[in-house]
Amino acid sequence: MNNAAELKSCCAAAYESDFARLLLGDSFHPGGVALTARLAELLAFEPRDSVLDVASGRGDSAIFLAGQFGCRVTGVDFGSANIAQAKARAEQAGVANLVRFELGDAERLEHPDASFDAVICECAFCTFPDKRAAASEFARVLRPGGRLGLSDLSRSGTLPAHLNGLLAWIACIGDARPIEEYVAHLADAGFQSVSVEPHDDALAQMVREIQGRLLAAELMVKLEKINLAGVDFDEAKSMAAGAAGAVRTGVLGYSLITARKPCG
Numbered sequence: 001m002n003n004a005a006e007l008k009s010c011c012a013a014a015y016e017s018d019f020a021r022l023l024l025g026d027s028f029h030p031g032g033v034a035l036t037a038r039l040a041e042l043l044a045f046e047p048r049d050s051v052l053d054v055a056s057g058r059g060d061s062a063i064f065l066a067g068q069f070g071c072r073v074t075g076v077d078f079g080s081a082n083i084a085q086a087k088a089r090a091e092q093a094g095v096a097n098l099v100r101f102e103l104g105d106a107e108r109l110e111h112p113d114a115s116f117d118a119v120i121c122e123c124a125f126c127t128f129p130d131k132r133a134a135a136s137e138f139a140r141v142l143r144p145g146g147r148l149g150l151s152d153l154s155r156s157g158t159l160p161a162h163l164n165g166l167l168a169w170i171a172c173i174g175d176a177r178p179i180e181e182y183v184a185h186l187a188d189a190g191f192q193s194v195s196v197e198p199h200d201d202a203l204a205q206m207v208r209e210i211q212g213r214l215l216a217a218e219l220m221v222k223l224e225k226i227n228l229a230g231v232d233f234d235e236a237k238s239m240a241a242g243a244a245g246a247v248r249t250g251v252l253g254y255s256l257i258t259a260r261k262p263c264g
């Protein structure tokens with residue numbers, strides 16, 4: 001197995017774990033569904049839209065978009081447990097007629113050219129080892145004039161050394177890039193009207209919540225109320241503290257990025 005494939009599998013497995021659910025709930029991105037709603041507003045979703053949600057996690061955003069706007073949404077994720085849970089949650093939410101979830105790789109989508117009106121990808125582009133390939137796949141599957149909405153962590157300056165390991169990569173920090181680099185990837189893939197809206201406050205809030213949930217989880221483990229074998233709480237707390245510091249000093253940020261595929 002090569003490193004890139006291992007990274008993607010590790011990332012998917014981490015987000016399928018009970019620990020991730022405990023720390024993050026069902027929505028795996030800063031700002032939760034409220035920031036998905038803002039992205040949807042920027043992309044002006046309508047019932048007739050066919051939307052691809054790349055790296056759809058547990059399906060929270062796809063289910064929200066179908067329920068709120070009545071659009072058809074296809075979610076793609078690298079993790080099979082995520083896909084199974086997203087399908088079950090769509091059934092429970094009563095939107096299974098509008099939403100489908102498929103196993104797939106953002107860097108090699110299996111959908112035909114020009115098959116979607118919009119593509120979203122929340123808090124995942126920064127984890128893709130080949131961001132150039134993913135950006136050109138977004139462009140390929142969009143119809144001419146189609147809209148793209150990303151939300152992602154960005155980095156300006158150097159991260160502290162302990163935020164450079166595998167865990168940090170999986171937590172979307174380790175390979176977070178300067179926002180200009182994401183914009184350049186989209187421009188290279190042919191996107192136009194690329195626009196950035198900062199939401200660093202949502203990231204700061206998420207890190208604070210994770211710090212609180214980490215302390216609670218550690219206490220529950222000590223009281224033998226839950227079993228989280230293999231979790232290194234000291235490492236996780238030190239990473240969360242490092243992330244909080246990096247957000248405070250502006251090294252880590254979070255933004256919505258929208259763009260459009262040219263019409264002709």
Ligand SMILES: C[S@@+](CC[C@H](N)C(=O)[O-])C[C@H]1O[C@@H](n2cnc3c(N)ncnc32)[C@H](O)[C@@H]1O
Binds near residue numbers: 056059060079123
């Ligand atoms: C931070 S979570 C975001 C999930 C979802 N977008 C959300 O906001 O709730 C990152 C997701 O990316 C998925 N992922 C990682 N690499 C992927 C790839 N190459 N293709 C598709 N999904 C991938 C993981 O399985 C995980 O569900």
